[in-house]
Amino acid sequence: MGVSSNRVEDFCYSPDLETALPNSASIPPLEIHKVSLPPKRSTLQALKQRFSEIFFPDDPLHQFKNQTFFRKLILGLQYFFPIFQWGPDYSLKLLKSDVISGLTIASLSIPQGISYAKLANLPPIIGLYSSFVPPLVYSVLGSSRDLAVGPVSIASLVMGSMIREMVSPVTEPILYLQMAFTSTLFAGVFQASLGVLRLGFVVDFLSKATLIGFTAGAAIIVSLQQLKGLLGIVHFTNKMGFLPVMLAVFKHRSEWAWQTILMGSCFLVFLLTTRHISMRKPKLFWISAAAPLTSVVLSTLVVFIFKAQNHGIQTIGHLPVGLNPPSANMLYFQAPYLGLAVKTGIVTGILSLTEGIAVGRTFASMKNYQVDGNKEMMAIGLMNMAGSCTSCYVTTGSFSRSAVNYNAGSKTAVSNIVMASTVLVTLLFLMPLFFYTPNVILGAIIITAVIGLIDFQAILRLWKVDKLDFLACLSALLGVLFISVQMGLAIAVGISIFKILIHVTRPNIVILGNVPGTQIFRNIGHYREASRIASFLILSIESPIYFANSTYLQERILRWVREEEERIQAAKENALKCVILDLAAVTTIDTSGIGALSELKKILDKRSLQLVLANPVGDVYEKLYLSDTLDSIGSNCIYMTVGEAVASISSTYKEMI
Secondary structure (H helix, E strand, O other), X not given: OOOOOEEEOOOOOOHHHHOOOXXXXXXXXXXXXOOOOOOOOOHHHHHHHHHHHHHOOOOOOHHHOOOXXXXXXXXXXXXXXXXXXXXXXXXXXXXXXXXXXXXXXXXXXXXXXXXXXXXXXXXXXXXXXXXXXXXHHHHHXXXXXXXXXXXXXXXXXXXXXXXXXXXXXXXXXXHHHHHHHHHHHHXXXXXXXXXXXXXXXXXXXXXXXXXXXXXXXXXXXXXXXXHHHHHOOOOOOOOOXXXXXXHHHHHOHHHOOHHHHHHHHHHHHHHHHHHHHXXXXXXXXXXXXXXXXXXXXXXXXXXXXXXXXXXXXXXXXXXXXXXXXXXXXXXXXXXXXXHHHHHHHHHHXXXXXXXXXXXXXXXXXXXXXXXXXXXXXXXXXXXXXXXXXXXXXXXXXXXXXXXXXXXXXXXXXXXXXXXXXXXXXXXXXXXXXXXXXXXHHHHHHHXXXXXXXXXXXXXXXXXXXXXXXXXXXXXXXXXXXXXXXXXXXXXXXXXXXXXXXXHHHOOOEEEEEXXXXXXXXXXXXXXXXXXOOOXXXXXXXXXXXXXXXXXXXXXXXXXXXXXXXXXXXXXXXXXXXXXXXXXOOOOOEOHHHHHHHHHHHHHHHHXXXXXXXXXXXXXXXXXXXXXXXXXXXXXXHEEOOHHHHHHHHHHHHHHHO
């Protein structure tokens, strides 16, 4: 289509254009190329390719091509069970590194497991159960070498706050526990389903900006909730908002215990100091990793020696000895609580999945290997499904534990096995030692763990780079603080979707100008040297054209035309003759978009303006051809580049003069 096999010797086609266009001495001769249709494909082939690009962008089956049946069987086993991929090459040297890292993260996961269970309003022993079975399952199914699995603060907080809306952990402890296990099952089913159906893009609706705000808000709420333990308050609000928590703190001043405040403050300062040391000197990571367990041991000894439980210090009390009891019989599927379990499972499933995959990919990039997102979804999902039947609640990869695991030199998922084995020993032999562990130390551990989730630098960077992202972040943060955790998450998702709709329905259009001495056209708002071409309005559409934005694009282009005509009239320049649409960034077009272009063509024809399309990509050009729109636009109005369009049309204007 267009002018074929012609050479335009210069851009100076008429006296009217000479003032705006570079002369032939500065620009090499330009050849006008023909725009061709892409190779013809059957409908089935086109659908197959599109389906593959959407759901299999990484082409996971490429490794099975041209392989024998036996080899395909081995590759399939390795694909679904990554342990068979690295297991045959495992060595004592690797085991040494994994044992060290496994023991290190166990010293962190044991106190954190107990603390996070309390955060979810669950018995502390559930936190240890959740640090035993899930890591074993993940070590067989997971593809990350550095992900340390266990309970995490955000999922614990959200689960606790959502279930507590309908079920009280104090008056209905059995039902509450049943809801926790059932929610974990639904979380696992949802996560595994996303992986099997390769729908991981669903998780992407939680943008990084909204997650930063939600996480910061949740971290503040989690920290404020720990004031109950740090101050020794017995009666406390069940609400999670900033104002109810602060009102409860000062309303019950009579319950403040100086012994608890003193112990909590001392250990909180100790934990924050060790965290600061490890942040300043990463090689000393083991200091902050060992600090929580050290705090538990020291505080327990202090309570035991001084009988502090008789002087206002609340302790964990008795914890049962033994392995995880089966909990499949505790799964609860009856109304009206089934809806609560499903909703809680989906929300906590999305949050834990987002954190787990993000953490896994972060450390994988540091070691230059890949983590398959869909496989991770299946692994985390199956891990939670198994956990729901073995007295565990929602677990995923923890950033703090994974960072310790990475710094400790982990090589494979065996570090999770070592950690789980350490928890096993604790469950079988060490549980009586936790009887005198004070609750206040658990609050201090939680505060230290979640305070790092408040990323002030990231929030300031959002303000600097993208004000809309900053607004989304701030809205999510304030929603968590002043409404509720669930509403904060809903606001975060809503703003993320709204942002997508804004970009989809209101795409960017810019005016292009010629860079002197070249045949390159760029945004005149970004390139000061780029200048308009007399009698031409060149617009670049930076979005696909479809039903959601076709009407807007048509109206916006006509506005550009009106504004350009007004500018030309005011400047007393040559009249506008041609509108060129650069479609280089238009990746696809639907029937609504095609209709909008046809309508635009008719409107411009009535105003004696020529419509020209430049650089239509294969899919767009093919659809224009199949819809017979090319016949109405005209084959001489389709060009490969903007430069060729300007050259050819200017030559035509010259001949007409």
